[in-house]
Amino acid sequence: MKCANCKYCSYEGAGIAGGYKCTHPDIENSAKKYEEIKGKTINKSYSHIGYHMIKTSLRYCPLKKF
Incomplete structure (x- = not known):
């Protein structure tokens, strides 16, 4: 699973909160x-x-079985 291809991954905010x-x-x-x-x-x-953007998904991604 890659975050770059996920529909739930988006860029939000600006500065330190972005x-x-x-x-x-x-x-x-x-x-x-x-x-x-x-x-x-x-x-x-x-x-x-x-x-x-990271290359793979988070360890605790809900779309991935851990």
Whole structure:
């Protein structure tokens, strides 16, 4: 799965608040489930992808099985 081809990936905002974001409705539930399963903490906004387009999807992408 690549974020560049995803319909839920879009560029929003400007400046420090800007960047690519995932607008999938289940992104928060998927990220929380990932945290519980892996025992890790996500230190950024769940929907924030980055300031530049990434090559692959997020680890907790709702469209990807983890």
